[in-house]
Amino acid sequence: MNKKLRIVVLVSGGGTNLQAVIDAIQDGTITNTEIVGVISNNPGVKAMERAEKAGIDAKCVSPKNFAVRADFEEALLAAVQAYEPDLVVLAGCMVVIPEKMVKAFENRIINIHPALIPAFCGTGYYGLRVHQKVLERGARVTGATVHFVDAGTDTGPIILQKAVYVQEGDTPEILQRRVMEEAEWKIMPKAIDLIANGRVKVENGKACIADYTFGEE
Numbered sequence: 001m002n003k004k005l006r007i008v009v010l011v012s013g014g015g016t017n018l019q020a021v022i023d024a025i026q027d028g029t030i031t032n033t034e035i036v037g038v039i040s041n042n043p044g045v046k047a048m049e050r051a052e053k054a055g056i057d058a059k060c061v062s063p064k065n066f067a068v069r070a071d072f073e074e075a076l077l078a079a080v081q082a083y084e085p086d087l088v089v090l091a092g093c094m095v096v097i098p099e100k101m102v103k104a105f106e107n108r109i110i111n112i113h114p115a116l117i118p119a120f121c122g123t124g125y126y127g128l129r130v131h132q133k134v135l136e137r138g139a140r141v142t143g144a145t146v147h148f149v150d151a152g153t154d155t156g157p158i159i160l161q162k163a164v165y166v167q168e169g170d171t172p173e174i175l176q177r178r179v180m181e182e183a184e185w186k187i188m189p190k191a192i193d194l195i196a197n198g199r200v201k202v203e204n205g206k207a208c209i210a211d212y213t214f215g216e217e
C-alpha cells in the first residue's frame, strides 16, 4: 500500500467542504489520505468545530493577531509547514495565499472555487458574491472548479470541474447550496483521491489525469 497523503486543510467559515473530505475519507471515497491538520484564519468558526469533532488537530492563525501582514503570512506558512503536508487543501479559505507559500508548495496546493473557471473568478469573486454575480449576469450554467494554486487569483491548472444549472427563482443562497451539493462536495474529494493515488501531474501548465473519464465524479 502507498504511503498516505498527508493533507492540511485551510478553512475560513462553515467548513462544509472540509466535512465532505472528512466523510469521504471515512467512507473510503478518498483512499490513501489523512488530514493531519486544519488551520482557520477566523477563530470560533464551524469548520474548526467540525475538525475537532472528527479528532483532527485544528488551530487558528488570524491576521488580526499581527500588526504587519508579512508576519501573519510567515506564521501561516510556519503553521502549515509544521504539519509536514504533502498537499495543502483550500476548502473555503478566504485568505489570499502568500507568494512564499505558493513557491514552497508548487503544484501542491489545491483550491475549490464555486464557479466554472475562467468565468466568475479572480479578485473579488469569493463565497456568496460569486453566485450573486452569476444571477446578475443571467448565466444559465455555473458549477465548481478544483484547481492548483499558482501566483495568480484562480489562475492555476484546472483539475476537475462540474456544471450545475441555474434555476428560475434562484437566490444566491439557493444557488450556492445547489453548487455545493451537486458539484463542490463531489469534485473536491475526487480530486484529493486522484492526487493521493498518483494520478495527477502538471505538464506545460495543465493538469493531466491518468486513465480518467471526465464526468465520472
Ligand code: GAR
Binding pocket: 011, 012, 013, 014, 015, 016, 017, 018, 047, 091, 092, 093, 094, 112, 113, 114, 125, 126, 127, 130, 180, 184
Ligand atoms: C464554498 O462555496 C467555496 O467554494 C467558496 O466558499 C465556500 C465555503 O464554504 N470558496 C471561495 O469562494 C474561494 N474563493 P464551506 O466553508 O462550507 O466549505
